[in-house]
Amino acid sequence: MRNGIYFCLLVAAFVLACLAAYWHGRRLRTRAQNAIDLRYQQLRFVLVIWSILFVLQVAIAFQRHGQPLLNKLAVPGWFALCFGIFLFLLLRTRRQLRSRPDFVQHKRKPLPQFFWQAVLILLPVAGLAGFGLYSLRQDRLLAEQEAHESGQILAQHLADAIGTEGAKQLRDYREACFGLHANRTADLGLSQWAGGAATESNAWQRIKEWQQANPEIDLAAQPPSDGSVKVSPESLLPQPPHWLAELNAEQRQLWQAAKQAEFSSHDDSAAMAAIQKFIESIPPKGARANADYLLLLAQTRGLATQPAVSQMADFSRAHWGSSSEPSDAGVPLGQLICYQALRRLPDGAGLPEGFVRYTTVSWMIEYCPSMFSPALIAETRRVLRGTAQEPYAGTLKAWWDANAVAREILDDFRDQHPTNTWDTASFWVNSRAGKFLLILGDRWNAPTNSVPPPPASYQYLMIPQTVVEKALAGALTRPEISLPPYAKAEFEIAGKEINLRQVQTRSNSNSPLPLIGQAAGTWKDLPLNLHAYPFRVRVSLASPEILYARQRQRTLLFGALIVASAVAAAMGLFAAWRSFRRQQELSELKTNFVSSVSHELRAPIASVRLMAENLERGKISEPAKQGEYFRFIVQECCRLSSLIENVLDFSRIEQGRKQYEFEPTNLVALVETTVKLMEPYAAEKGVRLETAFRLPPSAFRLELIVDGRAIQQALVNLIDNAVKHSPKGETVTVEIESRKQKAESRNSDCEVVCVSVADHGPGIPAAEHEKIFERFYRLGSELRRETQGVGIGLSVVKHIIVAHGGRVIVQSEPGKGSRFTIELPPKL
Numbered sequence: 031m032r033n034g035i036y037f038c039l040l041v042a043a044f045v046l047a048c049l050a051a052y053w054h055g056r057r058l059r060t061r062a063q064n065a066i067d068l069r070y071q072q073l074r075f076v077l078v079i080w081s082i083l084f085v086l087q088v089a090i091a092f093q094r095h096g097q098p099l100l101n102k103l104a105v106p107g108w109f110a111l112c113f114g115i116f117l118f119l120l121l122r123t124r125r126q127l128r129s130r131p132d133f134v135q136h137k138r139k140p141l142p143q144f145f146w147q148a149v150l151i152l153l154p155v156a157g158l159a160g161f162g163l164y165s166l167r168q169d170r171l172l173a174e175q176e177a178h179e180s181g182q183i184l185a186q187h188l189a190d191a192i193g194t195e196g197a198k199q200l201r202d203y204r205e206a207c208f209g210l211h212a213n214r215t216a217d218l219g220l221s222q223w224a225g226g227a228a229t230e231s232n233a234w235q236r237i238k239e240w241q242q243a244n245p246e247i248d249l250a251a252q253p254p255s256d257g258s259v260k261v262s263p264e265s266l267l268p269q270p271p272h273w274l275a276e277l278n279a280e281q282r283q284l285w286q287a288a289k290q291a292e293f294s295s296h297d298d299s300a301a302m303a304a305i306q307k308f309i310e311s312i313p314p315k316g317a318r319a320n321a322d323y324l325l326l327l328a329q330t331r332g333l334a335t336q337p338a339v340s341q342m343a344d345f346s347r348a349h350w351g352s353s354s355e356p357s358d359a360g361v362p363l364g365q366l367i368c369y370q371a372l373r374r375l376p377d378g379a380g381l382p383e384g385f386v387r388y389t390t391v392s393w394m395i396e397y398c399p400s401m402f403s404p405a406l407i408a409e410t411r412r413v414l415r416g417t418a419q420e421p422y423a424g425t426l427k428a429w430w431d432a433n434a435v436a437r438e439i440l441d442d443f444r445d446q447h448p449t450n451t452w453d454t455a456s457f458w459v460n461s462r463a464g465k466f467l468l469i470l471g472d473r474w475n476a477p478t479n480s481v482p483p484p485p486a487s488y489q490y491l492m493i494p495q496t497v498v499e500k501a502l503a504g505a506l507t508r509p510e511i512s513l514p515p516y517a518k519a520e521f522e523i524a525g526k527e528i529n530l531r532q533v534q535t536r537s538n539s540n541s542p543l544p545l546i547g548q549a550a551g552t553w554k555d556l557p558l559n560l561h562a563y564p565f566r567v568r569v570s571l572a573s574p575e576i577l578y579a580r581q582r583q584r585t586l587l588f589g590a591l592i593v594a595s596a597v598a599a600a601m602g603l604f605a606a607w608r609s610f611r612r613q614q615e616l617s618e619l620k621t622n623f624v625s626s627v628s629h630e631l632r633a634p635i636a637s638v639r640l641m642a643e644n645l646e647r648g649k650i651s652e653p654a655k656q657g658e659y660f661r662f663i664v665q666e667c668c669r670l671s672s673l674i675e676n677v678l679d680f681s682r683i684e685q686g687r688k689q690y691e692f693e694p695t696n697l698v699a700l701v702e703t704t705v706k707l708m709e710p711y712a713a714e715k716g717v718r719l720e721t722a723f724r725l726p727p728s729a730f731r732l733e734l735i736v737d738g739r740a741i742q743q744a745l746v747n748l749i750d751n752a753v754k755h756s757p758k759g760e761t762v763t764v765e766i767e768s769r770k771q772k773a774e775s776r777n778s779d780c781e782v783v784c785v786s787v788a789d790h791g792p793g794i795p796a797a798e799h800e801k802i803f804e805r806f807y808r809l810g811s812e813l814r815r816e817t818q819g820v821g822i823g824l825s826v827v828k829h830i831i832v833a834h835g836g837r838v839i840v841q842s843e844p845g846k847g848s849r850f851t852i853e854l855p856p857k858l
């Protein structure tokens with residue numbers, strides 16, 4: 031769970047606690063005996079709420095991982111402090127309360143009986159839920175730990191694979207690139223393979239294979255992979271000729287005059303004379319070379335192309351040592367001589383033999399690179415176009431372009447990394463041609479006595495980022511590498527991170543992803559490897575959703591299970607509580623029943639016994655009185671046997687043993703007999719019994735298939751109730767009628783027979799109409815026992831009538847009497 035949820039829970043708990051405190055406070059005010067008692071009770075309540083919040087806080091604090099213990103305990107600490115203060119106030123108030131003279135110790139209310147059963151039901155559920163949540167949490171921690179372990183192993187495997195497989199691919203690139211450049215240099219006559227032509231053709235083969243395997247990288251356009259870089263940059267810009275400053279005043283004059291004669295007058299012999307004069311003044315080496323160059327121009331100007339060009343080629347070879355001397359415009363003299371020669375040749379004339387290899391064009395371009403080089407290359411291409419030597423011009427151009435890219439990258443490198451940070455290390459360079467990894471070897475100074483010493487330089491290896499990325503991708507294909515879908519792997523070298531595989535992360539925040547493994551490695555067997563190329567591999571958790579997917583599923587499942595079992599427990603608890611309440615009520619009713627039965631039996635038995643004793647002792651001698659006594663005894667015995675019959679019937683009904691004997695019975699006769707039977711009892715109570723037969727004459731012989739005895743018992747019970755509840759002098763009417771009623775099953779009308787007993791008694795409230803049919807149920811207080819009875823009469827009636835397929839209807843209102851109607855189903 032996140033901290034936010036905890037916080038919300040805490041706030042919700044706090045708000046609930048405040049509401050509860052407010053509500054409880056209002057109740058306390060009415061219950062408290064005095065002001066101190068009120069304060070004591072309020073403090074007690076606050077303390078209870080505070081302890082709940084305190085426990086909640088501690089739980090939350092220990093849920094937070096990765097926090098120092100002190101931080102964890104800060105908030106609970108405050109809670110504990112407040113708890114202490116409240117406790118202190120509570121104890122003080124209790125002391126004050128007890129010291130009052132009017133203090134009365136309240137007895138604790140006993141816990142409700144059902145309390146412990148509820149505790150026994152809820153406690154295991156709560157325990158299970160708590161344990162379940164705890165194990166889910168452990169489950170998550172385990173998943174986290176597993177991810178860390180496998181992340182660490184993965185990082186190590188990645189580092190090993192990149193160190194070997196990745197390095198192999200870089201080696202292949204370097205070999206192909208180096209071979210290409212060496213082949214070009216050899217083709218231009220600038221160097222030779224140690225193995226000669228065979229080595230060169232092997233190199234071409236390897237280059238071809240590499241290019242076929244990596245079609246997305248144009249090897250020909252890549253800068254040479256190996257080389258050296260000087261601390262101070264080399265400049266292609268024209269350099270001011272140092273020799274100009276070394277001329278004395280006279281020589282400077284002579285030089286001006288020579289130039290004037292050469293370029294302004296068209297008189298070659300005058301020009302040659304002026305130049306000769308300058309040469310005679312013994313100028314410094316650079317000035318002499320320039321003078322010779324002017325002399326050559328003057329000598330060849332009048333010649334035909336071929337002799338002129340071959341003279342220039344001879345001159346170039348003869349003045350080889352001075353080829354890097356700058357002209358007074360700062361362009362290397364060697365390049366100018368070549369240019370002058372090529373200029374005179376027409377398109378496609380081909381280079382004269384001496385200019386093709388070694389000492390000529392490419393040589394001048396390699397050793398004296400300048401802004402003028404592209405112009406010289408363009409001129410070479412023009413002259414070679416369409417000739418057998420044309421590839422030479424192409425190679426020269428490609429060679430120059432590749433070197434130009436390298437020069438640009440090194441310039442950018444100087445811009446992006448100040449020279450004082452250079453060390454034997456790797457660097458990333460952003461350049462127009464892309465991003466390159468530049469690995470510097472050791473710093474070295476050429477062993478020379480020259481003053482000032484030449485600038486320090488470093489051997490380097492230059493690899494395009496795309497090649498590095500491809501090498502990394504190649505390493506990932508190793509069988510032991512399998513990146514789990516939740517992990518993101520990064521490779522880091524020279525402070526730059528390359529994603530080994532991009533994983534979609536859902537979080538938009540820029541906070542770093544949690545690291546689950548990292549390892550260091552080096553590329554093995556690459557040049558300059560005296561100091562290896564250290565890199566790091568980091569594996570981080572990019573998608574916790576995927577890692578914890580199964581765990582979350584389990585949490586949801588288990589959560590649902592906990593909620594379901596809590597709901598089931600609550601429902602079970604509720605059902606148990608209801609049945610507990612019913613049992614309690616029933617046992618109360620049964621107790622009442624027993625006392626009612628005893629009461630009902632005691633009075634008649636006592637009076638029967640008294641009368642029988644009087645008769646036995648001969649105390650009653652008058653025959654009339656004796657007759658009355660005997661009648662009374664018989665009547666009481668009838669009532670007792672009816673009561674016992676009722677109780678027995680009820681017990682049979684309860685046990686499911688009650689059996690009915692259905693036979694054709696004349697209902698009118700049955701009602702008449704029953705009324706007759708009850709008349710003496712009614713008369714004794716001062717109540718008149720009336721019968722009313724609202725039947726067609728034909729129906730007087732109406733025979734229904736019923737259990738006559740049972741129906742009579744039901745009628746007796748109803749008449750008994752009516753007589754019992756009727757005031758003296760009132761009439762109880764027993765009616766029989768047949769009614770038309772819509773049959774439920776059939777769509778036609780059918781006839782039902784209704785026997786009703788109506789009285790003018792106190793009536794029954796509508797809310798009690800259902801309840802009076804329940805067993806043992808009696809209206810009014812059992813202590814007062816306003817009427818006789820044990821509370822089973824109506825339930826027996828209902829059972830009998832329902833067994834006959836009929837129903838009992840009660841119509842009654844307080845003060846308006848009651849009418850109980852037995853509805854018997856239509857005769858078959």
Ligand code: ADP
Pocket residue numbers: 747751752755789791792793794802807808809810818819820821822823824825848
């Ligand atoms: P009892 O043996 O107490 O009469 P019954 O099951 O026959 O038990 O009746 C249940 C309750 O219904 C009685 O306690 C009485 O309060 C009420 N009762 C039944 N019949 C009448 C009636 N005719 N008038 C008023 N109350 C009645």
